[in-house]
Amino acid sequence: MSLLEDYRKVVPKGTIAFLQCLAEQVQGKKILHINSTKLGGGVAEILRSLLPLLQDIGLDARWEVISGTEGFFNVTKCFHNALQGQEQYFSQEMLQEYIESNRKNSQSFSLDADFVIVHDPQPAALVENRPAAGKWIWRCHIDISRPQWKVWHFLRQFVVQYDAAIFSLPRFAQRLPIPQFLIYPSIDPLSDKNRELSGDEQESILKRLGITPGKPLLLQVSRFDRFKDPLGVIRAYRLVKKHHDLQLVLAGGGAADDPEGEAVLSEVRETAQGDPDIHILLLPPDANLEINALQRAAAIVLQKSLREGFGLTVAEAMWKGKPVIGGFSGGITVQLAYGVTGFTVNSVEGAAFRIHYLLDNPEIMAKMGEDAKEYVRQNFLITRHLGDYLALMNFWRH
């Protein structure tokens, strides 16, 4: 049985047949994805699920990862921050290192393919060495709606050499002389992070994490980062605690090598001190089953981000039938249809009000969870993502 068949039981009706029809037109075509890491981060997570599906449906799909010195990745980290709006300093040498590293990478693996999808700024300059044949597409996953313009203009010289660009939200689009496509990211419903868990499995994971069922559980899964507003989440929880006896779990990782993250984590710990119902969990990057179990155990999931790229943790929780309360930012607004699949809020008070409201109305909470799951089924599963790529390939056939 093909891998795609496994998805039949969870995707909307007709999806698998439709994907097979779309794939028929591009059978055997070579598609190459290039990014900067095999492990960690949303892009690698999506590609890990997408590549086997592309191969399964009849494409000759490959995934290559660029390499580079510490200096190169420092430059690209600065790019990342600058493109998301933080002021960064760049010297001529840094920009030269970026170009040179991309040039070396272009010689380290074959760039021969019918479609080459280059993810994010790190490998964007590979396009300078593109072969004559094949379509090249730059896939940008980050929020570049308010970039540091000097950096964007540097990067733009490479972007315009592509045949098209893909962004995750309409407001990330730029003035470019090439076609720009909108493709939302997605979650894999069969991955460890999202697959069904048995009662025993869930119970043993929660026990290991020190979480006891009983009191309704509020959950936020995110890095300890000011933009994710963990302190705001604690304040909202405290406002609701006056009316409902509940527990809060703040689960995240990535603080160890991030000085800013460590500072935020200390503040969170200090603020939570003395409350046995607040659990702060530091999870490793591969804690997929743990996140799955926590999301399934939650009564309400929060993603109270002040700024967000797309925020796929929202779709993950919705897929588990949970009502989500999210900050009015980035892709959260696309995932949460206000009052139907969840609530977007603009303040601590707004979050507290909606938590209180949902806990007081369990039937609304249940219906919202159902609608949320259905909404994700239609819009944010990896099969829709696969269909988007197949449609893109078909776009150039017509």
Place this chain on the structure above:
Amino acid sequence: MLGRSARDEQQLVEAIEEVPLASIYYHTHSFFLRHKYIAGPYPNDFATWAAIQVRDRVLGEKLGVLDPYDFENLESLRVEIVTIIEEHLSQLQIIPRAIFGEPFHFMQSRIIKVPTGLEAHTLTEFREILASIDASVIYYHTFEAMHRLGRKKGDFPIWVEEQLGLSALAQKISHLDPYMSSLEAIRHRIIKLCDEVLEKEAWE
């Protein structure tokens, strides 16, 4: 994506006058393809943006009532939208703006036609296939057929009448208003109508 956006209603109307017709189509017609499960308050993006992001409910209502199938072509639809917005603005002292909401981002789309390889020869086969196909197939045979292919009733009633000779059923299907519905609702209603005919046939 066109890389063009509007932050207020004046910018919106100026952009509507200038964008390609494919963008007008995207924001007024392809709504159902993009919102298969949950629809917004109005069945076109201009109305929804005015009502939700600008919080100008009056303009939202005026644009929301537009039925794109009342117009001969996209150009006349564009003219009507521009007229409605300009008339609305002429009665206001200030130009309503998306202060807290998102700007309007102009998009355009291209429909890619893909044969499904599925064929129905009887009403039973038609009903079974309709129940199992991807919702985009329903979009193609209703909205797309009505607009771009110029088949005013959509493909389904024409086929039911011409190939099966079921005029009454064809008429009932053609009376369904897809614009006030959703793709899943259209699927369910047509299946229900087919079931009524099939049940009646079984009794006879």
